[in-house]
Amino acid sequence: MDGASKDDALEVPDSTDWLETPLRSLAQVDSALRCQVCRDFYTTPMITSCSHTFCSLCIRRSLNNDGKCPACRAPEQAMKLRNNNAMEDLVDAFKRARPDVLAFARTPTSIPTSSASKRSLEEVDDGGEDMSPQKRRRSERTKSSSQKVISVADSDEEYTLDDTIPCPICEQKVVLAHINKHIDDGCPEEPRVTVTKSLSRSSRSTANPTPSTEKPSARPERLAQISYSMIKDNPLRKKLTDAGLSAAGNRQLLERRYTEWVTLWNANCDATKPKSKADLKRELDIWERTQGGRATVSSATQMGSQIRNKDFNGKGWATDYSNDFQQLIANARRNTKAPSSAPTPSEPAESTTPDAGLVTDTPDVDTVMTERQVDAPIMVEDTPEKLASQTRFFHETNSEPPPSSQYQEKLEALEADAGLASNIATVRPMQP
Amino acid sequence: MAFATKRLGKELKKLHESLPPGIELVSAEDFQDWLLDIRVLDANPLYLNQTYRLKFKFSAQYPIEPPEVVFVNTKDRPIPMHPHIYSNGIICLDLLGSQGWTPIQNVESICMSLQSMLTGNSKNERPEGDQQFVANNRRRPRDIDFYYHDNTV
Numbered sequence: 001m002d003g004a005s006k007d008d009a010l011e012v013p014d015s016t017d018w019l020e021t022p023l024r025s026l027a028q029v030d031s032a033l034r035c036q037v038c039r040d041f042y043t044t045p046m047i048t049s050c051s052h053t054f055c056s057l058c059i060r061r062s063l064n065n066d067g068k069c070p071a072c073r074a075p076e077q078a079m080k081l082r083n084n085n086a087m088e089d090l091v092d093a094f095k096r097a098r099p100d101v102l103a104f105a106r107t108p109t110s111i112p113t114s115s116a117s118k119r120s121l122e123e124v125d126d127g128g129e130d131m132s133p134q135k136r137r138r139s140e141r142t143k144s145s146s147q148k149v150i151s152v153a154d155s156d157e158e159y160t161l162d163d164t165i166p167c168p169i170c171e172q173k174v175v176l177a178h179i180n181k182h183i184d185d186g187c188p189e190e191p192r193v194t195v196t197k198s199l200s201r202s203s204r205s206t207a208n209p210t211p212s213t214e215k216p217s218a219r220p221e222r223l224a225q226i227s228y229s230m231i232k233d234n235p236l237r238k239k240l241t242d243a244g245l246s247a248a249g250n251r252q253l254l255e256r257r258y259t260e261w262v263t264l265w266n267a268n269c270d271a272t273k274p275k276s277k278a279d280l281k282r283e284l285d286i287w288e289r290t291q292g293g294r295a296t297v298s299s300a301t302q303m304g305s306q307i308r309n310k311d312f313n314g315k316g317w318a319t320d321y322s323n324d325f326q327q328l329i330a331n332a333r334r335n336t337k338a339p340s341s342a343p344t345p346s347e348p349a350e351s352t353t354p355d356a357g358l359v360t361d362t363p364d365v366d367t368v369m370t371e372r373q374v375d376a377p378i379m380v381e382d383t384p385e386k387l388a389s390q391t392r393f394f395h396e397t398n399s400e401p402p403p404s405s406q407y408q409e410k411l412e413a414l415e416a417d418a419g420l421a422s423n424i425a426t427v428r429p430m431q432p
Numbered sequence: 433m434a435f436a437t438k439r440l441g442k443e444l445k446k447l448h449e450s451l452p453p454g455i456e457l458v459s460a461e462d463f464q465d466w467l468l469d470i471r472v473l474d475a476n477p478l479y480l481n482q483t484y485r486l487k488f489k490f491s492a493q494y495p496i497e498p499p500e501v502v503f504v505n506t507k508d509r510p511i512p513m514h515p516h517i518y519s520n521g522i523i524c525l526d527l528l529g530s531q532g533w534t535p536i537q538n539v540e541s542i543c544m545s546l547q548s549m550l551t552g553n554s555k556n557e558r559p560e561g562d563q564q565f566v567a568n569n570r571r572r573p574r575d576i577d578f579y580y581h582d583n584t585v
């Protein structure tokens with residue numbers, strides 16, 4: 001992955017960003033434009049035959065794993081995936097608009113402090129949409145009483161973001177909050193620093209998004225996933241070397257590496273603007289370091305194999321990313337200064353007391369969880385009958401609604417909150 | 433940045449911001465092990481005034497692969513009594529096995545499923561064969577082949 005996407009992750013822009021602003025309803029828009037697998041805005045969105053949409057890479061990886069749609073578990077094949085171009089255009093447009101709209105929404109003048117200012121803010125909220133004559137009239141009426149707020153919503157030029165700085169590299173004016181991303185992205189043209197323009201005028205939103213019908217002339221061809229049971233070691237190694245990839249490692253690693261390569265390659269074939277082969281190789285290199293031959297964490301569960309590395313180092317993976325992690329934490333904390341905005345009308349009084357102690361006792365269960373070579377599989381049950389009688393299942397618990405109506409209310413309250421609805425839905429019993 | 437790290441970062445941000453009632457983030461010092469506390473929200477006498485601690489273990493394949501989730505026993509955090517929860521904290525829940533897992537599940541939805549699993553339970557008992565299982569099992573939870581089709585209830 002390139003610097004830009006890394007930077008994206010460190011900022012952790014999220015649909016909840018909107019919840020602490022007056023534009024709370026945008027959280028649902030934001031959330032609807034994100035893939036449920038990676039939680040990022042769709043990258044090359046593909047629609048399944050069950051009409052669910054995921055990033056090309058996300059759905060292809062999921063299908064490699066279990067051949068089912070992550071949302072509804074319907075069986076699906078990679079070859080049935082189709083581009084969801086409308087979604088791609090939407091995501092592109094929203095991503096372009098998002099930083100400015102968010103900066104606008106976070107502008108201190110927009111924070112309601114009294115019921116009076118709250119009322120005018122609701123109207124500003126309306127003003128963010130197309131200005132119907134009626135709304136405009138309403139805004140103008142308010143103008144006299146609340147000049148500051150109205151000038152934000154109604155004027156083209158009066159309101160400009162103060163917190164822009166000249167980029168040290170290209171000298172464009174860049175919103176301070178975006179400067180790191182701007183530099184990491186290689187100084188793309190900064191289209192605007194006036195927030196109001198993009199909000200109150202329709203000129204930008206009606207501009208045609210780049211049509212995704214224009215295909216580049218030399219579109220790469222998709223690769224077929226191979227049936228590994230049909231191919232011997234040497235032909236498989238040759239396939240890898242022919243593709244310019246490493247043929248090192250045991251058989252299992254070779255298969256996983258080739259699968260990942262085909263996945264990256266085919267997802268790239270879906271893309272409106274395919275990356276270069278060199279870029280794909282860099283992505284495979286990241287895979288190699290995190291999940292492949294150079295990964296320090298055992299991925300032995302893959303394919304049920306028990307192959308373990310002798311010099312297994314469980315800490316390695318975490319250490320590699322500890323810097324990323326620290327930054328993520330810092331960012332997360334910085335973004336949590338606003339009070340929790342989740343609607344909790346029916347919060348029971350006694351249940352809100354947070355446990356102050358963050359002591360994490362050493363879990364006893366660690367003795368059970370220790371990575372241990374399983375020499376002889378230890379069977380708990382002897383016979384299939386006994387197995388069946390001892391096994392316990394969740395769906396019968398889950399198939400009836402929780403008896404607590406209080407809990408149900410919570411679910412509904414949460415469902416109304418953006419970004420959670422999809423998660424809640426998955427708690428419900430799944431159709432077989 | 434790796435797939436799992438990126439996604440976990442997003443989940444963590446959200447966990448820091450807001451959590452459903454009865455769920456609390458205890459620690460998340462890296463992208464491998466997280467601890468969360470859950471409580472049952474209704475007046476189920478089996479779990480009244482109790483808090484339970486969950487340990488999540490993520491692989492680099494998360495969320496394509498499920499995390500490993502177990503209850504952990506500490507001084508004031510017992511293992512909840514439930515016919516699908518072994519006394520060593522291992523949970524038999526199809527959602528957490530490779531068959532029942534889907535990548536759109538997440539830490540929060542797992543916690544809510546477990547809350548709901550406890551809420552709906554009225555049996556003050558361990559799974560059959562609990563003692564034997566706890567004494568003999570050396571496998572990690574996700575390597576255990578639980579059967580999820582029920583013919584016992």
Ligand SMILES: [Zn+2]
Nearest residue numbers: 035038055058
């Ligand atoms: Zn995705």
Ligand SMILES: [Zn+2]
Nearest residue numbers: 050052069072
């Ligand atoms: Zn589906």
Ligand SMILES: [Zn+2]
Nearest residue numbers: 167169170187
């Ligand atoms: Zn620049």
